[in-house]
């Protein structure tokens with residue numbers, strides 16, 4: 620007889636990151652997305668599992684994860700609550716040893732990028748304001764005034780119009796070529812203003828910020844992308860083409876990978892609908908684009924993380 624008591628216990632797979640795309644309208648060009656973080660906790664007859672090593676009552680956490688992704692395909696995600704109810708009932712009804720299931724869902728909300736083109740059908744910006752910053756350096760000897768504006772934490776996604784193929788293949792390459800993938804990134808952008816703009820007493824900094832932000836978003840949404848590097852260049856060029864006061868743009872773009880979940884083992888076909896949103900590792904694409912003849916001033920050594 621043990622002198623210790625196994626009290627409350629529960630287990631399951633936590634933080635299943637899942638993104639779904641539902642295609643509607645004309646040729647499925649109108650995309651609806653849902654972006655969830657789903658955690659499963661099962662309670663029931665798990666004494667043996669803890670005390671003797673007999674796993675006869677143990678539904679693997681891996682299975683709970685697979686169920687989340689398979690249910691997204693089979694039933695869709697109507698709402699966090701509806702999806703959680705489906706899952707909770709499934710676990711309890713499917714396995715007599717499971718008496719209670721608790722499903723926790725976080726949903727990340729997205730707005731459409733509003734652009735005057737059809738890109739709004741598949742381009743999204745995550746809800747919540749980005750962080751705006753400014754760095755001003757004034758040299759008393761030279762009188763030089765340097766203004767670098769920036770934004771960070773601006774997360775964007777294109778649910779189509781992104782491909783990646785034709786890359787180098789060496790003996791370590793396993794990446795498959797992609798002809799329709801999700802392209803998502805959390806933008807950190809810094810841009811340096813010309814000395815003329817910086818010295819202008821009436822310069823409208825708020826307006827300038829809004830313009831730069833809008834042009835970057837529009838370029839992200841409207842660029843049919845063959846790499847995040849190409850999108851980076853397009854975003855910076857759009858700003859330089861439209862914002863006369865900006866001389867230089869530096870972008871740090873983590874490639875927030877979304878992997879198509881293999882649903883074949885469950886007899887389900889994944890038609891680019893259900894994705895696993897990985898938060899690590901991530902590709903990190905960085906670069907500076909400046910006007911010809913201008914000396915770049917923005918630091919290239921900052922440590923940016925996704």
Ligand SMILES: O=c1[nH]c(=O)c2[nH]c(=O)[nH]c2[nH]1
Pocket residue numbers: 783794845846847848874902
């Ligand atoms: O847009 C991309 N650029 C890359 O350099 C790269 N490398 C990779 O594995 N995936 C991607 N995607």
